[in-house]
Amino acid sequence: MTFLRLEGLTKRFGEMAAVDGLSLTIERGEMLSLLGPSGSGKTTTLRLLAGFESPDQGRVMVEGDDVTRLEPVTRRFGMVFQHYALFPHLDVAQNLAFGLESLGVSGEELERRVARALALVDLAGFERRRIGQLSGGQQQRVALARALAPEPRVLLLDEPLSNLDPSLRERTRREIRELIRRVGITTVLVTHEQDEAFDLGDRVAVLRRGRLEQVGTPEDLYASPANEFVAEFVGRSSSIGVMILGPADRGLRVIIEGAEWDLTDTNAAPAGPALMVVRPEALRLMSPAPRALIGTVTERRFTGAASLFTILTEGGASLEVTGPPRSVRAGERVGIMPSRRAGGGIHLFPRALP
Amino acid sequence: MTRIRRVELLGGVLLLLLIWLIVYPLILVLIEGFRGPQGWTLDFVRSFLQPHEASALWGSVWISLVSVLLAAMVGIPLAFLFGRYDFPGRKILGWLVALPAVLPPLVGVIAFLFLYGESGFVSLMIQRLLGLEQPPWMLQGAGAILLVHAYSMYVYFYLFTRAGLASLDASVLEAAASLGAGRWRTLRRVVLPLLYPSLGGAALLTFMTSLASFSAPYIFGGGFRVMTTQIVATRLNGDDELAMIETVSLTMVALIALWMLRGPRRLDSLAGGRKGMAPVRVRVQRRGVRLALALLGWGLAVLLLLPHLTLLLVSFVPLGTWTTEPLPPAYTWRNYLTLLEDPVRARPLFNSLWLASASTVAAVAIALAAGILSVRSRVPGRGLIEGLLALPWAVPGTVFAIALATAFSVRAPLAGRFVLVGTLWILPLAYLVRNLPITSRAVLAGFRALDPSLDEAAATLGAGRWRTLRQVTLPLLRPALLAGASLAFVTAFGDFVTSIMLYTYDTRPISLEILSSLRQSDVGVAAAYGVVLMAVSAAVFALGADQGSGG
Ligand SMILES: Nc1ncnc2c1ncn2[C@@H]1O[C@H](COP(=O)(O)OP(=O)(O)O)[C@@H](O)[C@H]1O
Ligand SMILES: [Mg+2]
Numbered sequence: 026m027t028f029l030r031l032e033g034l035t036k037r038f039g040e041m042a043a044v045d046g047l048s049l050t051i052e053r054g055e056m057l058s059l060l061g062p063s064g065s066g067k068t069t070t071l072r073l074l075a076g077f078e079s080p081d082q083g084r085v086m087v088e089g090d091d092v093t094r095l096e097p098v099t100r101r102f103g104m105v106f107q108h109y110a111l112f113p114h115l116d117v118a119q120n121l122a123f124g125l126e127s128l129g130v131s132g133e134e135l136e137r138r139v140a141r142a143l144a145l146v147d148l149a150g151f152e153r154r155r156i157g158q159l160s161g162g163q164q165q166r167v168a169l170a171r172a173l174a175p176e177p178r179v180l181l182l183d184e185p186l187s188n189l190d191p192s193l194r195e196r197t198r199r200e201i202r203e204l205i206r207r208v209g210i211t212t213v214l215v216t217h218e219q220d221e222a223f224d225l226g227d228r229v230a231v232l233r234r235g236r237l238e239q240v241g242t243p244e245d246l247y248a249s250p251a252n253e254f255v256a257e258f259v260g261r262s263s264s265i266g267v268m269i270l271g272p273a274d275r276g277l278r279v280i281i282e283g284a285e286w287d288l289t290d291t292n293a294a295p296a297g298p299a300l301m302v303v304r305p306e307a308l309r310l311m312s313p314a315p316r317a318l319i320g321t322v323t324e325r326r327f328t329g330a331a332s333l334f335t336i337l338t339e340g341g342a343s344l345e346v347t348g349p350p351r352s353v354r355a356g357e358r359v360g361i362m363p364s365r366r367a368g369g370g371i372h373l374f375p376r377a378l379p
Numbered sequence: 380m381t382r383i384r385r386v387e388l389l390g391g392v393l394l395l396l397l398i399w400l401i402v403y404p405l406i407l408v409l410i411e412g413f414r415g416p417q418g419w420t421l422d423f424v425r426s427f428l429q430p431h432e433a434s435a436l437w438g439s440v441w442i443s444l445v446s447v448l449l450a451a452m453v454g455i456p457l458a459f460l461f462g463r464y465d466f467p468g469r470k471i472l473g474w475l476v477a478l479p480a481v482l483p484p485l486v487g488v489i490a491f492l493f494l495y496g497e498s499g500f501v502s503l504m505i506q507r508l509l510g511l512e513q514p515p516w517m518l519q520g521a522g523a524i525l526l527v528h529a530y531s532m533y534v535y536f537y538l539f540t541r542a543g544l545a546s547l548d549a550s551v552l553e554a555a556a557s558l559g560a561g562r563w564r565t566l567r568r569v570v571l572p573l574l575y576p577s578l579g580g581a582a583l584l585t586f587m588t589s590l591a592s593f594s595a596p597y598i599f600g601g602g603f604r605v606m607t608t609q610i611v612a613t614r615l616n617g618d619d620e621l622a623m624i625e626t627v628s629l630t631m632v633a634l635i636a637l638w639m640l641r642g643p644r645r646l647d648s649l650a651g652g653r654k655g656m657a658p659v660r661v662r663v664q665r666r667g668v669r670l671a672l673a674l675l676g677w678g679l680a681v682l683l684l685l686p687h688l689t690l691l692l693v694s695f696v697p698l699g700t701w702t703t704e705p706l707p708p709a710y711t712w713r714n715y716l717t718l719l720e721d722p723v724r725a726r727p728l729f730n731s732l733w734l735a736s737a738s739t740v741a742a743v744a745i746a747l748a749a750g751i752l753s754v755r756s757r758v759p760g761r762g763l764i765e766g767l768l769a770l771p772w773a774v775p776g777t778v779f780a781i782a783l784a785t786a787f788s789v790r791a792p793l794a795g796r797f798v799l800v801g802t803l804w805i806l807p808l809a810y811l812v813r814n815l816p817i818t819s820r821a822v823l824a825g826f827r828a829l830d831p832s833l834d835e836a837a838a839t840l841g842a843g844r845w846r847t848l849r850q851v852t853l854p855l856l857r858p859a860l861l862a863g864a865s866l867a868f869v870t871a872f873g874d875f876v877t878s879i880m881l882y883t884y885d886t887r888p889i890s891l892e893i894l895s896s897l898r899q900s901d902v903g904v905a906a907a908y909g910v911v912l913m914a915v916s917a918a919v920f921a922l923g924a925d926q927g928s929g930g
Contacts, residue, residue, distance in 0.1 A: 079836055097835065097838040101841070102878030103839060105839075108830065110832040124839075171836075177839075
């Protein structure tokens with residue numbers, strides 16, 4: 026059942042629409058990631074949800090109730106701010122009590138619920154610590170506990186990991202995911218990191234320039250991106266112009282810089298010029314051969330079991346290809362073919378000739 | 380949306396209040412300055428063809444320019460000494476050297492009088508040593524004024540330069556060194572240009588302070604008049620119209636100076652975007668150099684603090700006992716006891732305390748309202764509100780005294796004019812107006828430094844505006860509020876320039892009592908009051924600074 030619904034939300038700052046006709050539905054207990062490059066309107070969307078901005082058009086509905094004009098104070102949406110916004114003059118317990126006091130909780134009940142919220146984020150015993158004495162990771166958890174303590178209807182997280190050391194991020198991400206699953210709260214999370222969005226979100230909404238490009242499960246987005254922007258933004262990929270000739274014996278026949286490939290595992294597309302967005306693992310390297318795309322290795326990067334090669338084609342495009350480590354050297358001339366297990370890693374998007 | 384309207388309404392009320400307090404009196408003076416008894420005149424121009432008027436105005440200007448130069452010559456090297464080198468006693472000396480900043484100008488002036496005046500400590504000593512008939516010099520005229528100015532205003536250059544030095548990025552200096560720039564070239568091509576904004580700020584502050592300076596010219600000027608003393612003299616002569624004209628002309632000079640010196644302050648952003656470490660102090664290794672630096676530092680500090688030590692000494696001297704001896708022959712608590720026991724002489728102390736407290740409370744309240752409305756709620760017209768709050772800074776105190784005396788000596792309630800002159804209320808009002816810039820500057824800076832998402836966090840946690848203000852904003856603003864309040868209190872407590880024109884017998888403040896004690900040659904009581912002024916100012920300031928950094 027739909028719990029939270031955004032209906033055609035639009036917010037303009039001057040001429041520019043920071044959020045442009047955004048519609049989304051979020052199920053009860055679902056975790057939705059808002060993913061997009063910097064400036065795509067993620068924070069604005071979150072602030073519209075929290076009530077700090079009022080939309081020029083559109084509505085925010087919770088369980089069928091219109092909350093668009095509700096003040097943040099009465100909206101009961103919890104929020105974790107990008108820089109945490111913990112009250113530096115209060116200790117940890119007082120920070121956690123702040124929202125509960127707004128609800129009129131006091132005395133032993135207050136203490137009990139503060140302790141419970143602290144235990145939730147694994148910080149039992151930290152009640153009397155000053156905010157300044159906490160590490161970044163601990164501050165983040167206090168901020169999360171503070172937002173959750175008054176049991177809000179929706180939890181909003183703005184780039185929750187961006188202020189942490191890279192070494193801490195992965196662990197904190199796991200902790201956040203488990204915690205939110207355990208609490209079962211409906212959550213909207215904003216990030217510009219694809220990893221985070223995919224790892225934390227049940228579904229991911231990709232934004233560009235305030236518009237929704239696509240929303241779906243991480244698998245959906247990866248396997249069938251709706252357009253070039255999503256294909257390029259989601260996962261590692263490179264792109265190159267191709268000419269689609271039409272159906273062949275096996276799959277779809279395309280010409281890339283004179284090389285003829287038959288693509289078996291790609292989306293259907295009409296004949297004509299197109300942009301091919303291709304993941305590195307969907308290509309393979311071989312010695313130069315008639316049907317192969319010819320290029321020169323410009324760079325080799327170790328990524329563990331396999332290496333990532335950058336190939337400059339004769340036509341001037343740059344493609345990334347995965348291959349066994351040490352299979353080719355920089356400067357070597359190689360051929361590229363689609364790998365036999367492309368695994369949905371090649372996408373064609375028709376476009377007009379430049 | 381009604382909430383927005385209420386905020387805007389409050390913004391409008393604040394704006395009106397500021398206009399009534401600050402702009403309206405100035406405009407009234409301007410009008411009266413251009414309007415003779417028979418309508419509009421150009422007396423304004425004519426009076427400046429009179430030689431003594433023109434020379435007073437010119438005196439104000441050149442004294443201010445030379446003061447800037449002298450203050451820079453003392454303050455900048457001192458800042459480099461304490462900011463860049465490490466030597467024994469650096470910390471405490473560095474702090475002591477900044478002390479004159481918080482002392483009321485009048486205290487510095489009378490301290491100088493006791494030290495270098497005709498019958499001052501140093502003058503007498505030299506006279507005896509050389510066996511002269513006369514004192515070796517007269518502490519009078521332009522030279523004396525400049526001496527006092529240089530002495531009390533070097534602090535601006537000292538503090539601004541030190542702040543500038545501290546905000547330099549060490550890696551920039553290292554980059555210069557790695558590019559082969561020697562010490563001298565680094566100083567000239569890198570350090571000084573980066574310090575320009577700080578130096579510009581200090582120059583502007585010194586110029587404006589010295590243009591508005593009243594205590595030094597009043598006590599030491601003798602026949603040499605600057606515009607501030609000229610205005611007071613004209614007014615005491617009963618020629619109110621000429622006083623208005625003079626007031627208008629001094630205001631114009633102040634505003635022109637402000638406008639011309641604005642340039643360097645725009646560069647604030649240059650030094651502002653600071654990242655990285657401040658340069659470490661050069662730890663002086665060579666024993667001899669270390670010793671020399673320490674001696675230099677201590678010597679300077681003693682020289683700079685000598686006037687205040689003298690004041691302290693004089694405050695313990697019984698009436699009429701210290702005549703020609705190098706050190707006082709007798710000491711007593713009598714002067715201080717007089718302050719406490721004689722109700723007539725104790726009165727100014729209580730007057731100054733309540734006047735300063737009342738004006739401080741009002742200034743903080745207005746600054747707080749301005750912060751909430753301008754920084755937080757971003758009401759329309761916030762630029763104007765902040766501009767008005769800063770305006771009295773550019774206008775000499777004498778001018779405001781005249782303006783308030785003009786505006787509030789007439790009963791015309793519909794025109795917003797009431798008779799306040801001669802009542803208890805005119806002095807707190809004058810102090811308030813004079814304190815608004817410095818208090819609101821501290822408080823507004825505090826508001827700007829607050830992370831606005833703290834307010835939003837409070838809102839998502841269900842706290843209304845009032846609870847957020849009480850439990851989040853005010854506690855976090857405490858340092859800024861205390862800093863603003865202590866500055867306001869200290870300024871009002873030691874005020875001389877506005878008081879001398881607006882006080883009544885019942886509200887006579889300490890500064891006026893010092894003056895009248897001096898006139899009666901009751902030097903000990905004058906010094907004792909000077910010490911009280913000094914001690915209370917330093918204590919309040921230290922309290923504000925301490926709470927400010929600790930809270
Ligand atoms: N208060 C504001 N006033 C004017 N422009 C704003 C404001 N907030 C955001 N914007 C603009 O709206 C766009 C989207 O911003 P934001 O929502 O912060 O993006 P994101 O969080 O995805 O980086 C940006 O171009 C930003 O400059
Ligand atoms: Mg953002």
